[in-house]
Amino acid sequence: MAENGVDSEGTQKRAGAKEKQNGNFTDSSVRDRKQQDREERLSLVLWKRPVQTLQYSFLETLITLKEWTLKLWKRRGTVLLFLLLLSIFSMAYSVDGTHQKYIQYMEKRFLWCGYWVGLGILSSVGLGTGLHTFLLYLGPHIASVTLAAYECGSVNFPEPPYPDQIVCPDEVAHGTITLWTIMSKVRLEACMWGAGTAIGELPPYFMARAARLSGAEPDDEDYEEFEEMLGQAETAQDFATRAKLAVQNMVQRVGFFGILACASIPNPLFDLAGITCGHFLVPFWTFFGATLIGKAIVKMHIQKLFVIITFSKHIVEQMVSLLGAIPRFGPSLQKPFQHYLEAQRDKLHHRAGEGTPAGENWLAWVFEKVVLVMVCYFIVSILNSMAQSYAKRIQQKKYCEEKTK
Numbered sequence: 553m554a555e556n557g558v559d560s561e562g563t564q565k566r567a568g569a570k571e572k573q574n575g576n577f578t579d580s581s582v583r584d585r586k587q588q589d590r591e592e593r594l595s596l597v598l599w600k601r602p603v604q605t606l607q608y609s610f611l612e613t614l615i616t617l618k619e620w621t622l623k624l625w626k627r628r629g630t631v632l633l634f635l636l637l638l639s640i641f642s643m644a645y646s647v648d649g650t651h652q653k654y655i656q657y658m659e660k661r662f663l664w665c666g667y668w669v670g671l672g673i674l675s676s677v678g679l680g681t682g683l684h685t686f687l688l689y690l691g692p693h694i695a696s697v698t699l700a701a702y703e704c705g706s707v708n709f710p711e712p713p714y715p716d717q718i719v720c721p722d723e724v725a726h727g728t729i730t731l732w733t734i735m736s737k738v739r740l741e742a743c744m745w746g747a748g749t750a751i752g753e754l755p756p757y758f759m760a761r762a763a764r765l766s767g768a769e770p771d772d773e774d775y776e777e778f779e780e781m782l783g784q785a786e787t788a789q790d791f792a793t794r795a796k797l798a799v800q801n802m803v804q805r806v807g808f809f810g811i812l813a814c815a816s817i818p819n820p821l822f823d824l825a826g827i828t829c830g831h832f833l834v835p836f837w838t839f840f841g842a843t844l845i846g847k848a849i850v851k852m853h854i855q856k857l858f859v860i861i862t863f864s865k866h867i868v869e870q871m872v873s874l875l876g877a878i879p880r881f882g883p884s885l886q887k888p889f890q891h892y893l894e895a896q897r898d899k900l901h902h903r904a905g906e907g908t909p910a911g912e913n914w915l916a917w918v919f920e921k922v923v924l925v926m927v928c929y930f931i932v933s934i935l936n937s938m939a940q941s942y943a944k945r946i947q948q949k950k951y952c953e954e955k956t957k
Contacts, residue, residue, distance in 0.1 A: 589947045593940045598932055608939035615942070668741045672748020674930075677755065686855065688923050690745050694738050694856060695863040699893075701729050702865035707737040734860050735853070742856050746848030750815070753826050753843055760830025803828045808842050815846025816854075868893070 598605050624631050645655055671685040696718060701707050704720035707729070802810040803825045811834075814825045829839040861867065872893070876886040 589944075593943045593947075596939050596943055597936045605935060605939040608942040609935045612938040612942035612945075615945075616938075665740070665744045668744035669748040669751070672745040672750075673752040674748075675745075676749040676752030684926065686745070688926055690742065691855075691859055692919075693741065694859045697738050698734050698860050698863040699865070699868070701734050701737070705729060707733050709737075731857065731860055735856055738856060742852045743848050746852035747844060750840065750844040750847045753822060753847075754840065756826035757830040757836075757839055760827040761833065762830075764831050764833060800824060800828045803834075804832055807834070808838050811839060811842035812846045812850075815843045816850035818851070818855075 595601070596605055596608065644651065645659075668690070671689055675685040697707070697709075700709065700718045700720070706721055708721045709718050803814060804810075806813070811825060811829065814822055826839070826843075828834075872886060872889050875889060876882045878885060
């Protein structure tokens with residue numbers, strides 16, 4: 553009896569070990585296949601497989617438009633109300649009367665704010681690699697206003713949106729230019745850009761929240777990485793994983809103020825904060841409220857102050873003079889910057905009918921080409937991302953068909 557019991561127990565242990573081993577083999581094969589599929593998707597880019605990439609991105613666009621159309625149809629009451637308000641505004645816009653000045657003022661402000669909110673969304677939304685619109689648009693805008701304020705001795709420029717170029721006002725300014733006056737001049741566009749970046753952080757939050765509520769397998773690689781990171785939290789050794797865990801712990805434990813702290817500083821890991829909040833079902837207004845305050849108010853004023861100080865008149869002149877002190881190459885480097893500043897001053901004092909100011913030097917030409925290259929790369933990254941999304945749809949369809957067999 554005892555021997556039979558021992559043999560039975562040994563048989564069960566061997567069977568259990570065999571099942572565990574088979575399970576490990578199965579999990580390993582699944583992980584290997586997912587890794588292989590991921591590598592295949594990442595190879596789907598325009599410079600390697602242009603025809604297939606364009607085809608898949610076009611098909612993904614059609615699917616996305618179909619999904620949006622169905623979502624709008626489900627909310628057709630809200631859509632009809634929006635169309636009704638739009639038609640009323642169109643009628644008021646086309647009818648002459650004393651109200652036109654208010655309509656034009658609202659239109660100008662709405663377009664100006666929408667422009668900067670859109671640039672902010674492009675900067676942080678999860679399409680491709682993101683377009684660094686602060687470096688390309690908002691930063692140069694704040695810098696140009698700062699240089700103009702010191703040159704004109706005033707911030708009484710035309711109300712935004714500015715004309716093709718900023719022109720100094722005709723009246724003689726009485727008073728001094730301070731950091732506060734320049735910050736007040738660019739506060740609207742800076743805060744709108746910050747609000748756009750906060751809106752762009754919502755997709756990771758909604759994705760993680762939907763995955764947690766539905767109980768389905770995660771359909772996003774960032775979310776899969778997040779769950780793997782939670783599983784190996786105690787054994788993490790590398791700096792990147794520990795940094796991500798620190799962000800996750802701060803957001804999870806501190807709540808609103810943890811999110812506010814992460815959003816208030818330049819933080820490339822903030823996507824992880826959105827995933828963490830969605831995964832742990834943090835209320836929407838707690839997450840979005842803290843993100844909005846941090847990005848549109850705290851962080852935006854820090855960045856704005858840094859740009860204004862950097863491009864203050866005495867700082868710029870000191871930097872240009874330091875360039876001239878570089879041995880051998882100093883004068884050749886200093887000359888184009890001096891010409892650029894002189895050209896900017898001429899533009900600020902230019903009036904209509906006085907002739908065209910002198911053409912810009914190669915610095916402005918280089919900056920324009922850098923902006924053009926960055927925008928083109930952003931568009932290419934979107935095409936690649938959409939093609940890879942469609943390829944992932946095909947792979948998931950194959951998984952589902954295999955499971956049903």
